[in-house]
Amino acid sequence: MAARPGAKAEKARASIALACSICGARNYKTTKARRPGLELLTLKKFCRDCNAHTQHIESK
Numbered sequence: 001m002a003a004r005p006g007a008k009a010e011k012a013r014a015s016i017a018l019a020c021s022i023c024g025a026r027n028y029k030t031t032k033a034r035r036p037g038l039e040l041l042t043l044k045k046f047c048r049d050c051n052a053h054t055q056h057i058e059s060k
């Protein structure tokens with residue numbers, strides 16, 4: 001079981017996209033800690049399509 005360099009970071013953070021909950025546009029990309037049972041990340045962000053601040057939900 002030889003762990004390669006870089007495998008650790010991959011495991012610790014999951015890269016996700018944030019999609020607008022109104023129109024579904026994926027406006028942002030971020031990372032979050034990978035923890036089982038964690039609720040979907042939601043953030044209030046500006047959506048260009050809606051031209052307003054809307055709730056953005058984690059999406060892959």
Ligand SMILES: [Zn+2]
Nearest residue numbers: 020023047050
């Ligand atoms: Zn939108």
